[in-house]
Amino acid sequence: MAEFTLKVNGSEHRVNAGSEESLLSVLRDRLQLTGTKYGCGEGQCGACTVLLDGQPALACITLASGAAGQKITTIEGLERNGELCHVQQAFLHEGAFQCAYCTSGMIMAATGLLHAHPHPSEEQILQAMNGNICRCGTYPRILAAIHRAAQAAPTEADDARA
Amino acid sequence: MPARELQDGFATEAAQHDVPRQLRAFALDRRDFLRLCGGGLLVCLAGEPSLAQESGGGWGRHPLPEQISAWLFIDAHGKVTVYTGKVEVGQNIRTSLAQSVAEELRVAFDTITMVMGDTDLVPWDAGTFGSRTTPTMGPQLRKMAAAARSLLVEKAAQQWKVDPATLVAANGNVTNPAAAQTLSYGALTQGEKLTATVDGELPLTPATEWKIAGTPVPKADGRDFVTGRHKYPSDIVRPGMLYGKVVRPSGFRATLVSVDTSAAEKMPGVQVVRDGDFIGVVAPDGWTAEKAAAAIEAKWAVPAQISNTELFADLKKRAEGGAAAGGDMEQALAGAEMKMDAEYTIAYIQHAPLEPRAAVAEWDGTHLTVWTGTQRPFGVRDELAQAFRLPGNQVRVLMPDMGSGYGGKHSGECAVECARLAKAAGKPVKLVWTREEEFTWAYFRPAGVISIRSGVRHDGTLIAWAQTNINSGPSGIDTPYNVTAKAGDFREVEDPPLRQGSYRALAATANHFARESHMDDLAHAVNMDPLEFRLKNLTDARLRAVLQAAAQRFGWGRQASSPQRGFGMACGTDKGGYVAACAEVEIDAARKVRVRRVVQAWESGAIVNPDGLRNQTMGAIVQAMGGGLFEEIRFASGKILNPLFSEYRVPRFRDTPEIEVVLLDRKDIPSAGAGEIGIVALAPAVGNAIFAATGERLRAMPMAAGKFRA
Numbered sequence: 092m093a094e095f096t097l098k099v100n101g102s103e104h105r106v107n108a109g110s111e112e113s114l115l116s117v118l119r120d121r122l123q124l125t126g127t128k129y130g131c132g133e134g135q136c137g138a139c140t141v142l143l144d145g146q147p148a149l150a151c152i153t154l155a156s157g158a159a160g161q162k163i164t165t166i167e168g169l170e171r172n173g174e175l176c177h178v179q180q181a182f183l184h185e186g187a188f189q190c191a192y193c194t195s196g197m198i199m200a201a202t203g204l205l206h207a208h209p210h211p212s213e214e215q216i217l218q219a220m221n222g223n224i225c226r227c228g229t230y231p232r233i234l235a236a237i238h239r240a241a242q243a244a245p246t247e248a249d250d251a252r253a
Numbered sequence: 254m255p256a257r258e259l260q261d262g263f264a265t266e267a268a269q270h271d272v273p274r275q276l277r278a279f280a281l282d283r284r285d286f287l288r289l290c291g292g293g294l295l296v297c298l299a300g301e302p303s304l305a306q307e308s309g310g311g312w313g314r315h316p317l318p319e320q321i322s323a324w325l326f327i328d329a330h331g332k333v334t335v336y337t338g339k340v341e342v343g344q345n346i347r348t349s350l351a352q353s354v355a356e357e358l359r360v361a362f363d364t365i366t367m368v369m370g371d372t373d374l375v376p377w378d379a380g381t382f383g384s385r386t387t388p389t390m391g392p393q394l395r396k397m398a399a400a401a402r403s404l405l406v407e408k409a410a411q412q413w414k415v416d417p418a419t420l421v422a423a424n425g426n427v428t429n430p431a432a433a434q435t436l437s438y439g440a441l442t443q444g445e446k447l448t449a450t451v452d453g454e455l456p457l458t459p460a461t462e463w464k465i466a467g468t469p470v471p472k473a474d475g476r477d478f479v480t481g482r483h484k485y486p487s488d489i490v491r492p493g494m495l496y497g498k499v500v501r502p503s504g505f506r507a508t509l510v511s512v513d514t515s516a517a518e519k520m521p522g523v524q525v526v527r528d529g530d531f532i533g534v535v536a537p538d539g540w541t542a543e544k545a546a547a548a549i550e551a552k553w554a555v556p557a558q559i560s561n562t563e564l565f566a567d568l569k570k571r572a573e574g575g576a577a578a579g580g581d582m583e584q585a586l587a588g589a590e591m592k593m594d595a596e597y598t599i600a601y602i603q604h605a606p607l608e609p610r611a612a613v614a615e616w617d618g619t620h621l622t623v624w625t626g627t628q629r630p631f632g633v634r635d636e637l638a639q640a641f642r643l644p645g646n647q648v649r650v651l652m653p654d655m656g657s658g659y660g661g662k663h664s665g666e667c668a669v670e671c672a673r674l675a676k677a678a679g680k681p682v683k684l685v686w687t688r689e690e691e692f693t694w695a696y697f698r699p700a701g702v703i704s705i706r707s708g709v710r711h712d713g714t715l716i717a718w719a720q721t722n723i724n725s726g727p728s729g730i731d732t733p734y735n736v737t738a739k740a741g742d743f744r745e746v747e748d749p750p751l752r753q754g755s756y757r758a759l760a761a762t763a764n765h766f767a768r769e770s771h772m773d774d775l776a777h778a779v780n781m782d783p784l785e786f787r788l789k790n791l792t793d794a795r796l797r798a799v800l801q802a803a804a805q806r807f808g809w810g811r812q813a814s815s816p817q818r819g820f821g822m823a824c825g826t827d828k829g830g831y832v833a834a835c836a837e838v839e840i841d842a843a844r845k846v847r848v849r850r851v852v853q854a855w856e857s858g859a860i861v862n863p864d865g866l867r868n869q870t871m872g873a874i875v876q877a878m879g880g881g882l883f884e885e886i887r888f889a890s891g892k893i894l895n896p897l898f899s900e901y902r903v904p905r906f907r908d909t910p911e912i913e914v915v916l917l918d919r920k921d922i923p924s925a926g927a928g929e930i931g932i933v934a935l936a937p938a939v940g941n942a943i944f945a946a947t948g949e950r951l952r953a954m955p956m957a958a959g960k961f962r963a
């Protein structure tokens with residue numbers, strides 16, 4: 092076991108976890124941040140996507156201890172004062188989900204993408220999103236949501252998050 | 254709708270959704286009753302009605318309550334709570350059912366809260382499958398809402414001492430226009446239950462007059478899903494909860510030879526649970542549970558079993574000697590100007606819902622509560638009750654809206670295992686299957702071999718059609734085309750190599766793939782355009798309508814296929830849904846197939862929520878790409894060879910074509926379910942497009958597994 096501090100969504104958490112324990116397991120089981128999902132545990136589905144210092148990362152194959160010192164953002168950290176960020180709003184607006192189990196990961200991956208490329212090309216979107224699986228098959232709507240978010244002006248929640 | 258009607262066709266339908274149990278019941282105090290089903294605890298409903306039998310007399314054994322209060326409650330503030338055993342798995346019925354209730358009750362959509370799949374609170378229900386929610390639960394709830402509305406109107410009439418016929422119910426109020434009097438529903442019920450019983454029919458609002466139903470209301474509680482706030486079954490946390498893990502055998506049908514649990518037992522906080530061949534652990538956190546399970550050394554004996562390369566030969570051998578086609582058929586075939594004989598195969602595939610099986614179990618004395626992801630909360634409740642020798646009313650199953658199922662979550666393995674661990678631990682336990690467990694120990698869409706013998710005249714008139722399906726199922730086997738001599742024959746195989754069960758649309762996918770590929774071959778054989786050939790042999794107006802709608806939107810016939818670009822179409826119907834798809838594929842020099850564009854037309858009666866329906870139809874097309882082109886379970890010696898997303902390919906963003914959905918709204922026809930049949934036309938349309946481009950007929954699903962890549 093190892094003890095370290097994680098900075099998640101702006102708060103510091105003292106964590107006691109296995110030295111090889113994944114960030115996903117720590118977020119879900121130890122910090123009860125269950126918005127980040129398990130889908131495969133091998134970096135293949137994107138359900139566990141979070142942001143590390145603004146960059147998308149797959150929490151299931153990221154060591155929790157290795158993320159100490161980085162700014163971790165999960166789906167729970169996007170909303171500010173009850174206001175959704177523009178990516179969340181765009182997903183809602185397009186109804187870009189069915190069961191929505193993939194949605195957290197999709198929104199985090201899209202947020203990371205738009206952070207790096209505010210006006211991404213189609214190829215940049217596919218490149219950034221192809222690692223995220225939606226078994227319900229809502230890909231066309233997710234693409235529409237990303238295009239919508241790219242056009243929308245950032246909200247207060249976005250400013251606070253950035 | 255009377256209970257009797259709810260049964261129509263239900264027994265046959267339900268039988269196909271049943272998952273064979275592979276294990277005897279186990280009793281905690283009788284170890285010898287515990288058997289291993291390849292890997293976890295599974296409870297055999299031996300001696301008890303299986304789902305199929307249960308549903309045959311099912312609604313008799315579980316009569317639908319006729320009390321309004323069993324289905325809906327209006328509190329003193331006018332908030333409406335609706336109770337149903339149907340569950341939300343992404344098909345959007347939490348929204349569409351609430352729309353239907355709001356419509357009949359004449360209240361705003363957002364006054365309604367749906368309580369779904371909580372076995373203590375909702376009327377018994379067989380489960381959410383077979384596209385039954387919209388055609389059966391929809392009318393049931395509408396009827397109850399209409400009855401509640403008329404009861405409220407009567408209450409107001411009594412208070413005001415006027416004729417109820419002069420009053421108007423709208424927007425959660427009853428109004429007397431003559432006297433400008435108004436009473437809200439909340440004021441009328443004062444939070445008391447509506448105790449009236451309803452039997453027989455009630456006039457329901459026709460679709461042409463719908464104001465809330467029929468509109469694109471967004472997903473209920475959508476905000477909870479984009480904020481991560483919604484709690485899926487795998488997200489449930491209980492006070493003092495521990496985490497479980499099951500030790501799996503090295504193959505199917507294995508027996509335990511020896512086990513050493515000493516290393517795991519020494520780990521702090523770890524408890525090992527043994528019950529016959531069942532081995533599990535509980536630990537304070539999931540990470541430790543995983544380590545502890547890995548530290549257990551178990552040896553298993555796995556009997557010899559066939560591999561996927563021997564599968565189709567094996568199925569055919571085992572189905573030999575079925576009933577021969579009748580003399581009329583043979584005569585019709587003998588007299589045909591052209592005959593065609595072809596065989597099609599369909600592989601085992603997995604549902605792979607993104608959320609694997611998960612459960613949290615909590616014991617309170619002899620009461621058991623389990624939160625779990627399932628399409629059959631009452632089925633799982635019964636499995637638990639039998640496994641632990643409890644009366645059904647001491648078991649409560651709750652089903653939080655889950656990370657979907659596609660027909661793959663009918664069974665309660667995870668719930669039973671979890672409850673067994675919690676019983677031993679004396680604390681609540683969470684058990685979440687890994688992706689590999691889900692790929693291995695859940696069940697599969699059945700593989701099958703389909704053969705078709707057909708006869709046609711030179712002028713393109715179909716005269717004989719004999720279709721046989723081995724193992725995959727009877728759904729959709731009857732041809733919708735006009736043909737005088739026709740036969741559909743399903744041959745079941747005893748004890749198939751993999752545990753198999755329901756999958757979205759059941760065998761309609763397999764049977765449509767075979768039929769629509771075959772129709773395409775016949776069209777080419779008689780030198781007719783595939784659309785023209787289909788229409789020539791089709792009088793079903795609804796199927797013609799979707800076929801023509803898809804063709805028109807697609808621009809069918811505007812462009813001829815070339816070796817690099819092919820156009821194909823397919824259509825079909827089952828369970829009251831009518832579908833037609835046109836596909837455009839691109840094939841490069843390396844024989845890599847890309848589906849570029851798909852137009853799909855859909856009709857299932859009056860549309861309850863056009864946005865939800867569009868979403869379902871589009872999702873079905875995307876999901877169908879997987880089974881059509883590349884999804885396939887490989888197995889050998891009792892093991893799944895590709896039990897991970899890195900080895901089992903599912904459709905991704907890059908696989909997704911440009912999709913256009915054309916919805917036909919038939920307000921004059923009762924709404925049918927739309928979650929399943931949208932999946933059946935894509936694969937044959939793509940196969941037919943590949944044929945149009947290359948002249949290669951692909952008769953095996955997945956199609957991009959041999960000569961072509963995707």
Ligand code: FES
Pocket residue numbers: 128129130131132133134135136137138139140149150151152
């Ligand atoms: S759970 Fe991390 S990529 Fe699938």
Ligand code: FES
Pocket residue numbers: 187188189190191192193194224225226227228229343607656657
């Ligand atoms: S909406 Fe169900 S997995 Fe994406």
